[in-house]
Amino acid sequence: MMRRQAPMSIERLTGLALWRCLIGGLIGGALGFSASAGDAEQGARIYAKCQSCHMVGAEAHNRVGPHLNELFGRKAAGVEGYRYSAELNRAGANGLVWEARTLHLYIENPRGLVTGTRMAFRGIAERQDRDDLIAYLRLFSASPRDIPEAAPTAAVRDPDVDPAILAIEGDPAYGEYLSGECATCHQASGADKGIPSITGWPARDFVTALHAYKNKHRPNPVMQLVATNLSDEEIAALAAFFQGVD
Amino acid sequence: MKMTRRQTLGTALAGATALAAPAVIGAVRPRAVVIGGGAGGATAARYIAKDSKGAIDVTLIEPSRTYYTCFFSNLYIGGFRSLDSIAHSYGKLASNGVNVVHDWATGVDRDAKTVALAGGASVGYDRLVVAPGIDFREGSIPGWDLSAQNAMPHAWKGGSQTELLKAQIESMAPGGVYAMVAPPNPYRCPPGPYERVSMVAHQLKANNPTAKILIFDPKPKFSKQALFQEGWEQHYPGMIEWLDADFTGPVEDVRPATMEIVAGGEVTKVDVCNAIPAQKAGLIAEKAGLTDASGFCPIVPATMQSRMDENVFVLGDATIAGDMPKSGFSANSQAKVAAMHVRAGLTGSKAFPAKYSNTCWSLIETEDGVKVGARYEATEEKIAKTDGFISQTGEDAAMRKQTYEESLGWYAGITADMFG
Numbered sequence: 001m002m003r004r005q006a007p008m009s010i011e012r013l014t015g016l017a018l019w020r021c022l023i024g025g026l027i028g029g030a031l032g033f034s035a036s037a038g039d040a041e042q043g044a045r046i047y048a049k050c051q052s053c054h055m056v057g058a059e060a061h062n063r064v065g066p067h068l069n070e071l072f073g074r075k076a077a078g079v080e081g082y083r084y085s086a087e088l089n090r091a092g093a094n095g096l097v098w099e100a101r102t103l104h105l106y107i108e109n110p111r112g113l114v115t116g117t118r119m120a121f122r123g124i125a126e127r128q129d130r131d132d133l134i135a136y137l138r139l140f141s142a143s144p145r146d147i148p149e150a151a152p153t154a155a156v157r158d159p160d161v162d163p164a165i166l167a168i169e170g171d172p173a174y175g176e177y178l179s180g181e182c183a184t185c186h187q188a189s190g191a192d193k194g195i196p197s198i199t200g201w202p203a204r205d206f207v208t209a210l211h212a213y214k215n216k217h218r219p220n221p222v223m224q225l226v227a228t229n230l231s232d233e234e235i236a237a238l239a240a241f242f243q244g245v246d
Numbered sequence: 247m248k249m250t251r252r253q254t255l256g257t258a259l260a261g262a263t264a265l266a267a268p269a270v271i272g273a274v275r276p277r278a279v280v281i282g283g284g285a286g287g288a289t290a291a292r293y294i295a296k297d298s299k300g301a302i303d304v305t306l307i308e309p310s311r312t313y314y315t316c317f318f319s320n321l322y323i324g325g326f327r328s329l330d331s332i333a334h335s336y337g338k339l340a341s342n343g344v345n346v347v348h349d350w351a352t353g354v355d356r357d358a359k360t361v362a363l364a365g366g367a368s369v370g371y372d373r374l375v376v377a378p379g380i381d382f383r384e385g386s387i388p389g390w391d392l393s394a395q396n397a398m399p400h401a402w403k404g405g406s407q408t409e410l411l412k413a414q415i416e417s418m419a420p421g422g423v424y425a426m427v428a429p430p431n432p433y434r435c436p437p438g439p440y441e442r443v444s445m446v447a448h449q450l451k452a453n454n455p456t457a458k459i460l461i462f463d464p465k466p467k468f469s470k471q472a473l474f475q476e477g478w479e480q481h482y483p484g485m486i487e488w489l490d491a492d493f494t495g496p497v498e499d500v501r502p503a504t505m506e507i508v509a510g511g512e513v514t515k516v517d518v519c520n521a522i523p524a525q526k527a528g529l530i531a532e533k534a535g536l537t538d539a540s541g542f543c544p545i546v547p548a549t550m551q552s553r554m555d556e557n558v559f560v561l562g563d564a565t566i567a568g569d570m571p572k573s574g575f576s577a578n579s580q581a582k583v584a585a586m587h588v589r590a591g592l593t594g595s596k597a598f599p600a601k602y603s604n605t606c607w608s609l610i611e612t613e614d615g616v617k618v619g620a621r622y623e624a625t626e627e628k629i630a631k632t633d634g635f636i637s638q639t640g641e642d643a644a645m646r647k648q649t650y651e652e653s654l655g656w657y658a659g660i661t662a663d664m665f666g
Contacts, residue, residue: 075644180293180582184575185605185652185659194655215250220654221635222605222619225450229601229621229635 032166038128043136046129049121056140063080064117072141087116087196095219103134105217112208113217116196153213155232161211168236175241178234181226188245199245206239275303276592279361279371281351281530283308285342285379286318286561286577286662294375295343301593305345305369307361311335313665314404317433317574318657321602321609323401323412332404333473338666342633344554350454351378365613373588375563376536376543376552377577379403379526383541385426386524397502398519399464399557401436401442414518415446421456425507426460426462427497427520432542434572436469437618441521441608444474447461448605448611455586460485460516462509466490469571470608476639477610527564534558540565547624548600559584568628569620576604578660600624607653613643615650 047056053064066079077084077092084092091114096102105113107130109123110221124130140194179188190199198206212218213227214235230238279397280291283306291306313334321327340346350364354374361369382400384391390398403410415424424446428439443459450457459482468474476487491497495510500521509516526532526541536552538542543560544553547568552558561584562577570576583600590597605619620634637649 064520090648090651093644095645174598177586178601180601181579181601183659183663184578184603185656187659187662190663191658191662192650192655193658194653195659220652222617225619225621225633225635229603 027158038135039131040132040135040139041242042129043132043134046124046133046167048134049124050133053119056137060140065196067139068137070142071098071103071137072100074141083112085116085118086192087119088114090217092198100134100138102217103137105212108135108210111205115201115205115209125242161208165211165232166207166234168207168232170203170233170236170238170240171239172237172244174234175237175239176231179241182238182242184223190246198242201239201242203236203239203243207235208241210235210238247291262327262581269642273634275301276372277303278375278588278592279303279369280304280377281354281361282377282379282528282561283310283313283339283346283562284377284379284562284577285315285574285660285664286563286581287375288313288336288339289578289581290340290375290377290559290561290585290588290665291344292342293582293663294588295339297585298589298593298595300343302589303345304343305347305371306332306336306339307347307349307351307363307369308336308349309348310405311348312405314408315574315657315661316321316402316438317660319401319404319408319519320438320442320445323415323442324609325446326445326609326612334661334665336665342666351530352533354558356534356558359557364623371557372557372592375559375561375581375584375588376531376534376564377581378530378564380527380563380572381529383526386430387500387521388498389487390427390502390523394500394502394521397505398521398604400522401520402438402522402525404430411518411520416444416453417615418457418517420451420454421458421474422454423458423460424450424518424520424642425460425462425514425516427500427507427522428465428468430457430464430524431455431526432572433522435606436571436573437474437606437608439463440468440470440474441610442520442564443486444477444482444608444610447478447485450485451482457485460496460514461486461488462491462507463488464491464496470616470636472639473616473637474610476610477614477616479610481614506563509637525563527560531564536560536564538566540566547626547629549587549624550580550600551587559588565591566628568622569631570622570629571606571643573604573606574660575606576602576657578663579603597645602629605656607649607656608655609650613647613650615646615648615653616641617649617653 054068055061055063056068062082066082075092076096077088103161106125110117110119110121185195186198190197210227213223216224272356277529278294280287291304297303315332318327318332322329322332336346338435351361352364353362359371382607399407399411401407426439443461447459497509499508505516507516527543531537531543539543543565545560545565550559550561561580562570579602587599589595602622605617607615607617609615616637618636620631622629623632
C-alpha cells in the first residue's frame, strides 16, 4: 500500500522525548510480526478525525471526550474526573479494557461495542486506517506495548461481523418467543435500571452487539453465555422482534 | 364451580378481557389451571394468557393476596430493601386475562381433571401446571417441627417468617449468638443460606458488633463458597464461624424452649436460631401423586411435563430439574417452556426447542455482589448443564458494584415478567 509522507514528524506532534526509541520498537515489531502493526505516522493524520474531542500527548486533558494518554491497558471509563455515559461505566465495571482488540471494535463502530456510548462518531470502516490510528495512540501509553503477541497490543483478527450474518432476515414471531428468555432481566417496558433496555434498537446494532458478546469482545459473562447459545438465525430473529418494540 | 364474592373478582375482570378477543366469542375455550403464584406459576399463567391472546381460559390458584418474593428477602433482612419493595399483588395478572383465585388447592383428581379448593369449589382443567414451591421434611432437624417456627424461624418462605427473623436479629442482646441450621441438598436457593449469613453479619456489624454467627451445616461444601468465605474474611473478620458437620458432628437436637442446639454431643446456647429444614416438593404435588421417593417431582426435560401425567406440568423448586438449581430464575425459565407446550397442546401453536438458563446473584456486603450462572439443554434423561460461569475471587470493587446493580435490574425485570 502506497503511503504519503506524513506532513509533520511524530516528535513534533507528540512532544515525547522517547519517541524515537518507541517508533524503533514499533517498527521492529512490525517487521517481525507484519500481520497487524499499523503505521503510526499515518495514524497521526487519521487522528485528525478524533482531535476535535480528544487530546493526547503532553498536557492533554479532558475536553468533550477524555484524554487518550495511557489508553492501552486502561479500563473503559477509567479517566478520573471525566463524566462517562452510564453504559460505558457499566462496560468498564464489567471488565472492558482498552487494548488493540477492543479499540478496533470501538473505533470501527462505537455503538457496536458499547450501545449507549456518548461518543458521537460514525466509526472508521477501513481496517488499515484503524491499525494506523491504534499504532499512533499506542505511542502515548507507557505499558508494555512493543510485544506484538501480548496484550494490550496483540494482533487482532478481523472483528467485523460477517456480512452474511448481518444479511439474515430475522423472523420476529420466533424472536418474540425467544424474547421470553431476555425478559427475565431486561424489562419489556424498556426501563433501564441496572440492566440496560434492549427495546427499539436498530436490528443491525442488535446483531452486532450480540455477536460481540458471542465473540467475548463485550465483557459481561451472563450475556456471553446467552449469546453463545443463540444461533445466527436466533439472533436475527431477536433483533427483528426487539426492533419493533417501543 | 362455586365461589365467594371475593373470589369471583378476578373472574369478572378476566371475563371482560376474554370478551375483547373476538376469535373466541361463543367458543368453549380450553382451560389451563395453574397452582401456585410464584416465579414459576405466575410466569406460566401470564405467558399462557398473553401468548394465547385469549384463546385459553387461564386460572391461577394462589392463597396469598400479597406475594413476598423469597429472592431479595435476605436483602430485606440486611436492611437493603423494604418489605414493601419485595411485595407484589396479582392485580395486573387479573386485568390481563388471568382468572386469579385466592384459595388453597387441597387436592387434584387427575382422572376427572379437577382441582379441589379449600373453599369447597372444584376447578376443571385440560392442562394443569403445578408450581407449589417447597415444604419441609418432618423430623429432618430433631426437635424442630412447624410448631417451633416462631421460636426458631425458618424464614425459607417469603413474608411473615422473614419479618419475624429480622425482628429477632435486631433484638439480640449485645454480644449474642445467631445460629443457622443450614439445610442438606437439594434445597431452594443454593447460595441463599450464605447470602443470609452475610446480610445478618451486615446488620450485626452496624448494630451489635460483638455478636457472633454460627452455621451448623450438614454439607461439606456449599454454593459460591470461596466467594462468601473471602467476603466474610474481608468484611466481617472473626464474626462468622462455619461448622461443617464432618468436623463438628451433625445437629442431634434443637430445643426451642431453651434456645439450645446440640451438635457432636455439645450443647450451644443461642439467641436466635434460624432453622432451615430439609425440603421436599410443596404438599399439593405429593397429594396429586406427582412426587417420587425423593419427595420431588420427576419431569420430562424437553417440556416440563410430569413423568406421571402428560396433562400436568410441574415447575420450579418442586421438580427434579437435573442440573438446574432450585431458584426463582430457574422456575421463571422453566415456566416459559411449559407455557409454550400448554399452548401447543391446547391450540396447536408451534412449540420450539426448550431453552433453559439460570443466574443467581448474591450480596455479601454493601455493593459487593457476586453471581453464578449456567445454561442447560434437555436430554432424554435430564436437564443438563452445557456451559456456565461464576464470579471470581479478588474482583475489584467496581465490578462487584456493577454485579449488585445488575441484580437490582434483574429483580425489576423478573418481577415484571412474573406479575405483568
